Structure formats: C-alpha cells, structure tokens
Amino acid sequence: MNAPDLRLPVDVPSTALFTDHYELTMLQAALRAGTAGRRSVFEVFTRRLPEGRRYGVVAGTGRVLDAVENFRFDEGVLGFLRERGIVDEPTLAWLSEYRFSGDIWGYPEGEVYFPGSPILRVEGTFAECVLLETVILSILNHDSAIAAAASRMSSAAGDRPLIEMGARRTHELAAVAASRAAYVGGFTSTSDLAAGFRYGIPTVGTSAHAFTLLHDTERDAFQAQVATLGTGTTLLVDTYDVAEAVRTAVEIAGPELGAVRIDSGDLLLVAHRVRQQLDELGAKNTRIVVTSDLDEYAIASLRAAPVDAYGVGTQLVTGSGHPTCSMVYKLVARADSDAPTAPLVPVAKKATGGKTSIGGRKWAARRLDEYGVAEAEVVGTGPVPDGLRDQQLLVELVKAGDVVAREPLDVVRDRHVEARARLPLSATQLSRGEPVIPTEYCV
Amino acid sequence: MNAPDLRLPVDVPSTALFTDHYELTMLQAALRAGTAGRRSVFEVFTRRLPEGRRYGVVAGTGRVLDAVENFRFDEGVLGFLRERGIVDEPTLAWLSEYRFSGDIWGYPEGEVYFPGSPILRVEGTFAECVLLETVILSILNHDSAIAAAASRMSSAAGDRPLIEMGARRTHELAAVAASRAAYVGGFTSTSDLAAGFRYGIPTVGTSAHAFTLLHDTERDAFQAQVATLGTGTTLLVDTYDVAEAVRTAVEIAGPELGAVRIDSGDLLLVAHRVRQQLDELGAKNTRIVVTSDLDEYAIASLRAAPVDAYGVGTQLVTGSGHPTCSMVYKLVARADSDAPTAPLVPVAKKATGGKTSIGGRKWAARRLDEYGVAEAEVVGTGPVPDGLRDQQLLVELVKAGDVVAREPLDVVRDRHVEARARLPLSATQLSRGEPVIPTEYCV
Structure with a gap:
C-alpha cells in the first residue's frame, strides 16, 4: 500500500496558498515592471541559533520538496485571488501556468547547521523563486526547531x-x-x-x-x-x-x-x-x-x-x-536584466538595525581538524579553497524543477547521528553556550 | 463561492488519524471487556494558566466541531490500522461504522477561561468519546495559546x-x-x-x-x-x-x-x-x-x-x-454498566503528583459583582445555585452527533472583546500575576 494513493489526512492538494499576500503583489509589480524574469538567487539561513544552543539541525527538507512540487494554482485558488482582487488578470494568467523550473541546493536533511549556514539555495527567475518564500520558511523553521x-x-x-x-x-x-x-x-x-x-x-x-x-x-x-x-x-x-x-x-x-x-x-x-x-x-x-x-x-x-x-x-x-528558528529567505544575487546570460550581481539590505546580510551566492564547507572533528563552518562566495572542496555541504535537491534527492527518513536519521558525532563533544552538553564551532566567512 | 466546494489546501478528508495510538488500544480492550458502551463524561480543562497570565481565551471550538464531524475511518485508514496490526478485526469493524453520536457542551468560542473551567464537555459512550481526545486537545491547546x-x-x-x-x-x-x-x-x-x-x-x-x-x-x-x-x-x-x-x-x-x-x-x-x-x-x-x-x-x-x-x-x-496550553481531557464520570439508564459515577485519578482532578460532570458560571464585573469563576457538580443560573457558561455545541452551534468568526471575535471587557481592569495589564479572578468549587 502506497501512502500517496490513499486519501491521506495530511496531504494537501496544493501548497500555493501557504503564502504571504505580499509575495503575489511583488510578483504583479515585477511582471509589470519587466523585472520578474531576472535570474535570482535566494538563500535560507539564520543569523543566530536560539539562545544557549550549540548547534541547529536541518529538518523538513523532504517536506519542502513535496511543497515545491505541489505549488500550483488551480481554478479554486485562482478564483479566490480574483474575487478578492489580490492580483490582476495578467498575474492570474501567469500563476495558472506556475511550476517551479529552477534549481534548489541545500544542506542534506539531518545535517547540523550554524549561524550563517546557507541551508537552502533557491535559484531561478525572481518570480518563480519569490513565491516559495513563505512555505519554505514555515516548514524549515518549524521542523528544524523540533x-x-x-x-x-x-x-x-x-x-x-x-x-x-x-x-x-x-x-x-x-x-x-x-x-x-x-x-x-x-x-x-x-x-x-x-x-x-x-x-x-x-x-x-x-x-x-x-x-x-x-x-x-x-x-x-x-x-x-x-x-x-x-x-x-x-x-x-x-x-x-x-x-x-x-x-x-x-x-x-x-x-x-x-x-x-x-x-x-x-x-x-x-x-x-x-x-x-x-x-x-x-x-x-x-x-x-x-x-x-x-x-x-x-x-x-x-x-x-x-x-x-x-x-x-x-x-x-x-x-x-524554542518553538521556531529564525531562518530567513533572502535575495542574495540577481541579474540586472532578464537575458539568460546576464551576470549575477550580489545584493543585500544595507540599513542599520541588525538585519543586514551578506550578498552573493554562497558555498559552505565544514572544516575538520586532524582528528576528523569539526572546527569551523566556512561560508564563502568566491572560489572554494582546495582543502575544503571535499567538505562541501550543499547538495543538489531540485534540478530544473525536478526533485532529484528524495530519500528515506531512516537515511536522514542516520545522517543526523553521524553529523552530530563529528562535532566537538561539548555540542551535546546541555549547558548553555555559544555555537560549538564558529562560522568563518571567506568572501 | 463556498470554500468547502473548493479543493482546499487546509481541509482534510478525515481527522480520524490525528489520534494517539493508545486511544485505539483502549477501545479494543474496552470492546472486548464489555465496558466500551458505558455512558461517559469527559471534560477539557486546565489546571493552571501559563505562568504570569491573568486569563485564558477559548479558541478552536469551531475547528473542533469540524474535526468531530470529519472523524471517520475510511478504507485507507482501516487498511493502515490492519496492516500495522494496531487493532484487531472486531475493533476495525466497529471503527468502520464510527460516527460520534453523543453530546458536546462547551464555553462558547472567544470566552475567557480560568484554571478548572470546564471548557468542553463530551458525553456519550466511553468508546465514542475516548477516540476524540487527541484531536480535540490538539486544536484547543494550539488555538487557545495563540x-x-x-x-x-x-x-x-x-x-x-x-x-x-x-x-x-x-x-x-x-x-x-x-x-x-x-x-x-x-x-x-x-x-x-x-x-x-x-x-x-x-x-x-x-x-x-x-x-x-x-x-x-x-x-x-x-x-x-x-x-x-x-x-x-x-x-x-x-x-x-x-x-x-x-x-x-x-x-x-x-x-x-x-x-x-x-x-x-x-x-x-x-x-x-x-x-x-x-x-x-x-x-x-x-x-x-x-x-x-x-x-x-x-x-x-x-x-x-x-x-x-x-x-x-x-x-x-x-x-x-507560551506556545501551548496545558488543557487535558479527563474522564470525570461514567456509568457502571452499559445500560442506558445506569447512573453516572464520578471518577478521578487519585495518585499523588499534582495530576489529580475533580470527578463529576460540571457546570460553570461567572459570578459578577454589583457593577457587572467578574469576581469569580464558579465550577460545581451539584445543583446550580439560583443566583448563578443566568451566568452559566456552557452552551450546547453538538446534540446527538449533530453540530448545533456553528457561528461566523466575527461573532466569536466580538464575544471575546465583550468577555474581556467584563474582567477586572487588571486583566489587561501586561505585568505578570495570578488569574484575575479566582476559581471557586461548589461540589
């Protein structure tokens, strides 16, 4: 018996409305301004761990992949958006064809993470990526906290x-x-x-x-x-x-x-x-x-x-x-035209107030010491240093819209045990402390 | 356009599996022991408010009514229970016919509550009532906290x-x-x-x-x-x-x-x-x-x-x-045989450890002072005193299995504003304190 064949009480026909209103109004404005097709890179990361915690755990990635696959605007949903006047007709027409066709890379589920770790990277046109913000964050913020x-x-x-x-x-x-x-x-x-x-x-x-x-x-x-x-x-x-x-x-x-x-x-x-x-x-x-x-x-x-x-x-x-994490989904780079070959420009919010971030598409690697114990989370935007090439953390999850990395939950569970075991021993002390390894930026 | 006609991303075909495994094993054991048909009264209440809070807010009642109506075991669900060996065939046969046929009374949604307030009272056979525990608590504990x-x-x-x-x-x-x-x-x-x-x-x-x-x-x-x-x-x-x-x-x-x-x-x-x-x-x-x-x-x-x-x-x-409330769903009275006329016997857990409760089916009323301001939550098991008869809080929500008290969300919202306004002014101070009115027991 295959669970998806049953009338599951937990599957939902569409995930498209698990979305903040403003994602759709931004889409409408970008469509009209001719900027919706600019190639864009969004990254999910957290600026800090919950107070006192030594490491985070990536969870929910498998659910994110399901949510992305089921992110479609059917007639009922479009009717609601039309009736409420949430977006205009050209936007509704665009939504009716929506299917994510970009690429997603991310930390494999069960991995540990630290402040600044680019846990998920979503790449495609601005329009197709921006819509996924809310549901991706809902899933990762909830599941990773648990x-x-x-x-x-x-x-x-x-x-x-x-x-x-x-x-x-x-x-x-x-x-x-x-x-x-x-x-x-x-x-x-x-x-x-x-x-x-x-x-x-x-x-x-x-x-x-x-x-x-x-x-x-x-x-x-x-x-x-x-x-x-x-x-x-x-x-x-x-x-x-x-x-x-x-x-x-x-x-x-x-x-x-x-x-x-x-x-x-x-x-x-x-x-x-x-x-x-x-x-x-x-x-x-x-x-x-x-x-x-x-x-x-x-x-x-x-x-x-x-x-x-x-x-x-x-x-x-x-x-x-700590019932939620503070993961955010930020535009870190985008093209300056919608030509497919237009180069990516790093972008970042600049105003003061603690909510700044680092622009540019990132790689991440975990540097190990001579005993194989993690000693730093290294996050960078330039070329990956030779010594870290084999310790890279991001894996391909979605390729041109197709999910390419589904895996059984037991594999995820085993991965977490292994990832935690490679951290310094103090990671598993319950006393409050700083992240057990520092995050180093290589930009 | 009627939301239930659409393929809603938030409706679910059945709520029957939002249930703890032990509800079904208790059912099986009670069916076999001949005690499943004993008339029973379960009550939802909380022993305390979250630390420092002055009042609670009943929310989720409308969702509870939907969940009770959709609590059915279809073929897919029964197949899962059979394949996993969770319950035996007689129990599966019983579940295939399940439809709640009892009565539910409760505080109207939007009302305020205090420690001991019998927020919901579910009455029927043990078998039909015990199954609803998990989903009712999930909804009320979550929604009331928010x-x-x-x-x-x-x-x-x-x-x-x-x-x-x-x-x-x-x-x-x-x-x-x-x-x-x-x-x-x-x-x-x-x-x-x-x-x-x-x-x-x-x-x-x-x-x-x-x-x-x-x-x-x-x-x-x-x-x-x-x-x-x-x-x-x-x-x-x-x-x-x-x-x-x-x-x-x-x-x-x-x-x-x-x-x-x-x-x-x-x-x-x-x-x-x-x-x-x-x-x-x-x-x-x-x-x-x-x-x-x-x-x-x-x-x-x-x-x-x-x-x-x-x-x-x-x-x-x-x-x-305080992301959850500490509401519990407790058997407070039951018949000592499954004869429909058998009298109800109050029951309660007795062991030490802070988890005791008061047996017997309860009424509740909010006593007002001469200015119309709430001065006590009165909870009792005997006859309602004359002076409190008009201040009773529980209303009929489900009668012989049929929902009889659906209401628009704006009515609920207005009710909350009114209920809060009748509390002593200190209720809306943000400083930490005890419940703003005491709970008195009249047993």
Whole structure:
C-alpha cells in the first residue's frame, strides 16, 4: 500500500496558498515592471541559533520538496485571488501556468547547521523563486526547531528509546510534522497515528488513566487490557496507589509483563521503588516507561534511574523553549536584466538595525581538524579553497524543477547521528553556550 | 463561492488519524471487556494558566466541531490500522461504522477561561468519546495559546490595527489556524492567503526587501510598485537609508502615499523621525506600519509613538512565550454498566503528583459583582445555585452527533472583546500575576 494513493489526512492538494499576500503583489509589480524574469538567487539561513544552543539541525527538507512540487494554482485558488482582487488578470494568467523550473541546493536533511549556514539555495527567475518564500520558511523553521530539541533529548537519553507523544499539545498537522522531525532528531517511535500513516514511523501506545477509571476496579482494567493486548503490554500504574498497582499488574500479567508506565510524581524516586518491587516480584525483565512533562534536562537527570524508555510530549513539540528558528529567505544575487546570460550581481539590505546580510551566492564547507572533528563552518562566495572542496555541504535537491534527492527518513536519521558525532563533544552538553564551532566567512 | 466546494489546501478528508495510538488500544480492550458502551463524561480543562497570565481565551471550538464531524475511518485508514496490526478485526469493524453520536457542551468560542473551567464537555459512550481526545486537545491547546497572546497584543494596541504575519515562523497549517485564533483574539488582518481562503480573514501585504533589491535602484522599485498597486500602497523604506527612501517614496507616490513600513532599527526613534519627515513633505495622512519582532510589550512601548499599525509574526504564532496550553481531557464520570439508564459515577485519578482532578460532570458560571464585573469563576457538580443560573457558561455545541452551534468568526471575535471587557481592569495589564479572578468549587 502506497501512502500517496490513499486519501491521506495530511496531504494537501496544493501548497500555493501557504503564502504571504505580499509575495503575489511583488510578483504583479515585477511582471509589470519587466523585472520578474531576472535570474535570482535566494538563500535560507539564520543569523543566530536560539539562545544557549550549540548547534541547529536541518529538518523538513523532504517536506519542502513535496511543497515545491505541489505549488500550483488551480481554478479554486485562482478564483479566490480574483474575487478578492489580490492580483490582476495578467498575474492570474501567469500563476495558472506556475511550476517551479529552477534549481534548489541545500544542506542534506539531518545535517547540523550554524549561524550563517546557507541551508537552502533557491535559484531561478525572481518570480518563480519569490513565491516559495513563505512555505519554505514555515516548514524549515518549524521542523528544524523540533528536530533540534529532539536531538538534545536523544543525546541525553543515550541508548534508551524515546517516544514522541506530543500530538495533543500542538496543532494537529504540526504534530505530524513534529513526529517526523523528532524521528530525524533521534526519537524511536510516536503515539501519533497520522505520523505512522504518512511517514511510516513506528507507533506505540496502550492505555491512559481514563481506561482504568472506566472500570470498576484497577484489577478489572488491567485484566481487560492484558486479555486483549497480551502480557507484553504496558500497564499504567499511577491512577491510584503505585505499589498496589504494580503488585496487581504482575499478579495478572505474570513476570512476563512487558512494561509499566509512570506518568506523575517524583519520577526518580518512584522509578527506583518500582524497579525494586518488580525485581522482588520476579518481573526482572519488565521495563519502566516514564512520561511526565519531560525535557532534555529531566531525561538527563534520570540517567542513573532504572528507566527503560521516555515518552516526551509538550517540550518536544514546542522545541523545548524554542518553538521556531529564525531562518530567513533572502535575495542574495540577481541579474540586472532578464537575458539568460546576464551576470549575477550580489545584493543585500544595507540599513542599520541588525538585519543586514551578506550578498552573493554562497558555498559552505565544514572544516575538520586532524582528528576528523569539526572546527569551523566556512561560508564563502568566491572560489572554494582546495582543502575544503571535499567538505562541501550543499547538495543538489531540485534540478530544473525536478526533485532529484528524495530519500528515506531512516537515511536522514542516520545522517543526523553521524553529523552530530563529528562535532566537538561539548555540542551535546546541555549547558548553555555559544555555537560549538564558529562560522568563518571567506568572501 | 463556498470554500468547502473548493479543493482546499487546509481541509482534510478525515481527522480520524490525528489520534494517539493508545486511544485505539483502549477501545479494543474496552470492546472486548464489555465496558466500551458505558455512558461517559469527559471534560477539557486546565489546571493552571501559563505562568504570569491573568486569563485564558477559548479558541478552536469551531475547528473542533469540524474535526468531530470529519472523524471517520475510511478504507485507507482501516487498511493502515490492519496492516500495522494496531487493532484487531472486531475493533476495525466497529471503527468502520464510527460516527460520534453523543453530546458536546462547551464555553462558547472567544470566552475567557480560568484554571478548572470546564471548557468542553463530551458525553456519550466511553468508546465514542475516548477516540476524540487527541484531536480535540490538539486544536484547543494550539488555538487557545495563540488567541491568548493575540488578546494581550490587541489590548496593548488599543484601536490601532494588528496584522498577523507569522506564517513563516510556524508549521504551514498551524499558521492558518493561528491566523484564525489571532482574529478571534482581536487581530485585524493576516498576511496568510490560506487563512483568507479558508476563513475569510482579510489579507494584506505589499512588498519585501527582496523587491527593492531586485531593482537597479530603490526608486525603480518604488515606481514599479506604485505603477501597479497605486499610490495607496505601503512602501518598505528600510532597505538602504530610511530618510532617503521616505523622500523618494513621497516624490513618486505624492502626498497620497498610503503608508510606509519600517521593519528594522529602533522603531520608536525611527517612527518619530519618519512621521516628522512625512509631515514636512506634506504626506500628513501617510500611515506608518512597524513590523520588527514585536510582542505585546513592544506594542505597549510604542503606544506614544506615531505608529498607525503593527505587524506581528513570531511572537504571535508562538503564543508569546507560551506556545501551548496545558488543557487535558479527563474522564470525570461514567456509568457502571452499559445500560442506558445506569447512573453516572464520578471518577478521578487519585495518585499523588499534582495530576489529580475533580470527578463529576460540571457546570460553570461567572459570578459578577454589583457593577457587572467578574469576581469569580464558579465550577460545581451539584445543583446550580439560583443566583448563578443566568451566568452559566456552557452552551450546547453538538446534540446527538449533530453540530448545533456553528457561528461566523466575527461573532466569536466580538464575544471575546465583550468577555474581556467584563474582567477586572487588571486583566489587561501586561505585568505578570495570578488569574484575575479566582476559581471557586461548589461540589
């Protein structure tokens, strides 16, 4: 069964309206002025990492490729733009034919990034590129924020599995993207069925407090659950009295009981007590899953506790304090006529106020030290120095409008583990700090 | 043109998979145990407001009603659940017939809420109600967080219009819901075309720095924009030198120039200078729009500045520090058999750890003082005291599965303004504090 063949609850027929109004008015003005066809280079980058963070994680690239492919103005959309008078008829005619025909290069998904890293580079006519700004930024800003939090949590969790369970804490479709980004950042599974459906991420879950409360006794509830889900299931033991629940659970499921879940209280203390009790009851292989308001710090603080898996909700889907990145999509170069051979001129905003950027189409490379550890992010506009040619970061994603770099999510996930492992060790310390490697400009 | 007739980029064919895996395993276990048909009452409430906030804003109710109506398991979804072995065949058969047939009452959308307010009450069999948990919480937790931030910003802005422009800072579909919630909380318009399409919210926008940089000179860019958008357009004046840009803008558009936009720098200072310059150039009616990393505090600090409108992005769509609410969906009462006449038994989690709740189906009323100002949120499970009968907050939203309370977004928006106006004045102070009225329990 192929997900795209189904009536997916997460696919959308067109992404063209995930767009700020001004992209279309700029298009109209440029069409009329004869400047819309100027070859242009837009780059996505961030001026800074969220405060205290040591590295960023590129996530959402795969979704960007889908969004670019589905960026079409059909009759319904054009009718809306016409009725509201958002753009004029020549612009509507142009939009009705829209199909991105340019090139996109970018950091491969799962890579790490730093301030100034040109994470995505979109090249084509001004008109075709400018329209993609909003949806590209929406996806990268959201997904990368979640992946960065996930990466910190997975560092803190070490080999213990992490379950994403934040669907109820964020927009229902943001939740699906968050599951995907969490998986990229090192999570193991998700509670979100739509994420399982859309992206093939393993889904897990057994029961909530409501299930225990539905039944006349906790014993009835445990029996009902084990009867149908088997002894390998996870029983939730903190509805009434934890010690009594653990006793009942092992009595009903036997020592083969798969796991118990603790969702409240002092997790460190309760986990130790429950482990001891399980061992005394002979349930030495029964695992302990904890799930109460965890973040990367709580996960780290439970490192010495007898915990076998973590379920993370709110703090994951809200980026653990940083729910968005500050990526921007800036015109960095453009031709001075629409002749296909016109040379590119670097451009950049000049006014004061901290929002300046560096003009010119960029390359990027990660310089490694003699031990293979990253020591600088090097970003340049001129020729690539010989020693950095093999460390270049941008890869071709879209060629003349065709997506050329789709890849399975597991490849992305593995890439992130490798990229993070090549950073200086302090990258995975949770303490606040500067970006773990500096960005050097070679312009 | 009716939005639902179009191939909307924001409607989804089914909401059934916006659901945590455990809702379905609980269903399977309850079906097998013969407890799935017990009449049950679930309530949505929050144990606390985000730190420092004085009131919450109910938003998303209209979207919840859509989600409940579209919660159906079609062949594609059932095939996925079967292939992954998530539930057994009897459960799949049950799901294939699923249609919510119960009742939903709730606070009307736009109302304010406090800790313990029973914002939504869902009543039916355990099976039909438990499945709705995840999608209901996703919507209310997200939308209410955005509306609360919007409400604070609109208090701070007073009569000046607020433009929502955060699409690029959040998930592309969360952005559409965020525009809707912002409108409920008092925003005037949005940059997000999909929000205009789906919800009829006015959309606005003219140009970005890229448009100026595309052209050989700022003058060329301004001329191109005015040529097609007219002199009433908004020109962005901070790409190079603000004073020079303002001079060029008025030269090209004349004193009828609609507005100038400032997107960087010291907004207070720049707005004063630009106002003076515009006045000197005779452009006394040209408005000033500011749009640089604003939040409610920045908006308040610009109250004395000659600013005519604010554009808000990041801080709006991330809930100004609180991107989610902590609403939960709890079983508070259920029958002890599936006989339709079986009486409801109040239930509640008992274990320690701060996650306890009050059992029993609740009513809620807002007690007013002699001046008509709210003085307490009263929540009870017994009979409603005579003096509070007319101040009850819950209204019927779904009756025996049918939505009975759809309403235009403008009605919701007006309701919020009225509800906020009835709170003690300190509600709209931006300083941190406790909930502006206490919650009293009458159990």
